Amino acid sequence: MSQSPDRSSDLFQSQVLDNVQKFAESSAKLFNSMLGSSFVANKAEIPKDGIAISENKIIASIMFTGMVYGEYMFVLDEKVAANLIAQTANVEPKSAEQLRTEIADTFGELLNVVVGESVVGLGKIFKKLTITAPKILFGQANYPKIRTGKAVLTSSAGTIDCYLYIDRMKLDIASSYKEAMSSLVQANKELKDAMRKLHEQQSLLIQAEKMGALGTMAAGVVHEINTPLSTISVLGGQLKDLAGADSTFDRDSFIDMINKIEATISRISKVTNSLKTFALGIRGEAPAFKAISEIIEDALVLSEQNLEQKGIQIKKNITNVLIECRHSEICQVLINVISNACDAIESLSSKWILIETLDFTDAVEIRVTDSGTQIAPKIHNKIFDPFFTTKELGKGPGLGLSVARGIMQAHNGTITLDTSSTHTCFVIRLFKALKKAN
Amino acid sequence: MAKIMLCDDSSTILLFLERKLRDGGHQIVGKAKDGEEGIRVYNESRPDVLILDVTMPNKDGRECLKAVIASHPSAKVIMLTALLDKAIENECLGMGAKALVSKSSIQNENFSKDLCALIDKVVKVS
Numbered sequence: 351m352s353q354s355p356d357r358s359s360d361l362f363q364s365q366v367l368d369n370v371q372k373f374a375e376s377s378a379k380l381f382n383s384m385l386g387s388s389f390v391a392n393k394a395e396i397p398k399d400g401i402a403i404s405e406n407k408i409i410a411s412i413m414f415t416g417m418v419y420g421e422y423m424f425v426l427d428e429k430v431a432a433n434l435i436a437q438t439a440n441v442e443p444k445s446a447e448q449l450r451t452e453i454a455d456t457f458g459e460l461l462n463v464v465v466g467e468s469v470v471g472l473g474k475i476f477k478k479l480t481i482t483a484p485k486i487l488f489g490q491a492n493y494p495k496i497r498t499g500k501a502v503l504t505s506s507a508g509t510i511d512c513y514l515y516i517d518r519m520k521l522d523i524a525s526s527y528k529e530a531m532s533s534l535v536q537a538n539k540e541l542k543d544a545m546r547k548l549h550e551q552q553s554l555l556i557q558a559e560k561m562g563a564l565g566t567m568a569a570g571v572v573h574e575i576n577t578p579l580s581t582i583s584v585l586g587g588q589l590k591d592l593a594g595a596d597s598t599f600d601r602d603s604f605i606d607m608i609n610k611i612e613a614t615i616s617r618i619s620k621v622t623n624s625l626k627t628f629a630l631g632i633r634g635e636a637p638a639f640k641a642i643s644e645i646i647e648d649a650l651v652l653s654e655q656n657l658e659q660k661g662i663q664i665k666k667n668i669t670n671v672l673i674e675c676r677h678s679e680i681c682q683v684l685i686n687v688i689s690n691a692c693d694a695i696e697s698l699s700s701k702w703i704l705i706e707t708l709d710f711t712d713a714v715e716i717r718v719t720d721s722g723t724q725i726a727p728k729i730h731n732k733i734f735d736p737f738f739t740t741k742e743l744g745k746g747p748g749l750g751l752s753v754a755r756g757i758m759q760a761h762n763g764t765i766t767l768d769t770s771s772t773h774t775c776f777v778i779r780l781f782k783a784l785k786k787a788n
Numbered sequence: 789m790a791k792i793m794l795c796d797d798s799s800t801i802l803l804f805l806e807r808k809l810r811d812g813g814h815q816i817v818g819k820a821k822d823g824e825e826g827i828r829v830y831n832e833s834r835p836d837v838l839i840l841d842v843t844m845p846n847k848d849g850r851e852c853l854k855a856v857i858a859s860h861p862s863a864k865v866i867m868l869t870a871l872l873d874k875a876i877e878n879e880c881l882g883m884g885a886k887a888l889v890s891k892s893s894i895q896n897e898n899f900s901k902d903l904c905a906l907i908d909k910v911v912k913v914s
Contacts, residue, residue, distance in 0.1 A: 380892075380894060380895040382895075383894055383895045383899065384800065384804050384894060455798055455800055456798075456799075456800040459800045463870050467892035469871070470872070481871070
């Protein structure tokens with residue numbers, strides 16, 4: 351059964367008082383036996399002001415550690431100490447320095463002897479106690495006001511204060527190790543939980559970035575679909591007029607308009623198919639072999655509004671290679687890189703983006719170069735960091751390249767900046783087959 | 789009466805023991821304040837009994853005991869210690885010490901009498 355704090359405190363206090371009393375009684379006997387004095391130990395107490403030390407005092411102290419930490423002390427006037435030694439040795443010391451050496455030796459040894467016995471009793475309550483060698487201080491020492499047991503030895507030669515201080519702070523190495531290990535295990539568990547939550551948040555952020563990109567594209571898609579729908583609508587009206595004409599039915603014009611309607615519908619279909627592919631990734635998509643040209647085309651279709659609006663010319667040098675990937679994700683990598691390029695070069699006089707593919711034995715590289723100059727070297731190591739952006743506020747959270755890098759890592763591929771290029775050039779490298787990447 | 793050598797780093801203990809043993813009729817033939825000095829003084833004074841403190845600077849009491857017993861296997865050594873510990877006691881007795889005395893027994897009224905009796909006992913054992 352656990353004790354209440356008050357009862358525990360009372361018990362501890364009585365243990366301190368009991369032990370300081372025994373310490374003082376043993377000390378009195380030892381002083382009397384060795385120094386031929388007649389000390390009597392008074393009743394132990396816990397003084398309010400802690401340890402009373404003044405400049406003319408000497409302090410002999412022995413510390414102990416184990417399940418508790420603490421100190422046994424004799425505090426007495428230097429004059430009293432000198433008198434006690436003089437009456438024992440029966441010779442006058444030659445110098446003050448010699449006297450202090452004698453005092454240190456005598457009271458250090460006396461304390462050593464009495465603590466050697468007292469600590470055995472204390473060790474029955476607090477296990478595994480070990481003691482230090484005696485330490486002697488002359489004059490004022492800076493002791494904090496701590497709750498200490500005190501018993502005064504009185505004799506005709508003067509008084510000696512016996513102190514016992516016990517700190518319940520655990521210094522036991524084995525217990526401390528166990529406690530440290532247990533708190534490390536707990537900290538580790540908390541870190542794992544935090545990591546898991548961070549991963550969840552990261553996934554949500556990536557998804558949010560994707561949804562954000564989708565939202566931006568939606569405006570473009572509306573434009574992409576509305577424009578051809580207007581065309582169809584106009585052509586439909588013209589066809590109606592043509593069909594309604596009595597004598598001048600122009601068969602060639604009729605077929606031409608039908609062809610235009612078919613081409614326009616095909617354009618709409620292209621946009622909606624690209625969007626469908628992109629949306630597939632949001633719901634989770636299994637890796638499959640796709641023509642790299644198809645992925646690039648999808649990315650360009652979905653970026654078309656952005657490119658057209660900013661008057662950016664697209665140049666392509668693409669070989670038709672099959673790669674195993676999650677189509678929508680690689681498409682998103684390209685959209686993100688193209689979107690960054692669009693923002694970076696929109697104010698330049700020469701605005702172009704070159705998309706090239708390089709075919710290696712097991713891998714393929716997609717190089718996206720824009721007409722802008724190289725990115726400043728001082729930010730090279732930051733551009734893939736989450737939330738790093740050079741764009742003005744409100745133009746994206748700065749997750750585009752970070753998300754792109756995450757996607758490439760998931761494909762065992764890489765996305766890097768070609769720092770040797772005079773223009774800004776991102777290199778997306780993928781293995782042709784995912785199994786070869788593992 | 790026995791010829792006694794004392795070895796302790798504390799002058800106070802040396803002085804105290806010297807007085808008590810002289811009062812008990814024994815002769816102090818040598819004194820040393822560390823283990824190294826103890827070996828040298830033992831070789832010079834060849835006492836009947838060496839009273840040797842366990843904890844000392846330079847060579848401690850155990851090292852001194854080992855060296856003395858190695859060169860004088862019949863040496864009679866009584867160890868003196870402030871902290872009476874069973875492991876230390878077993879170690880010292882195992883190394884050839886005849887007895888171990890706690891310094892805290894100094895406060896006992898019969899300390900001198902008991903120590904002298906112990907010395908007599910140790911001397912008589914061949």
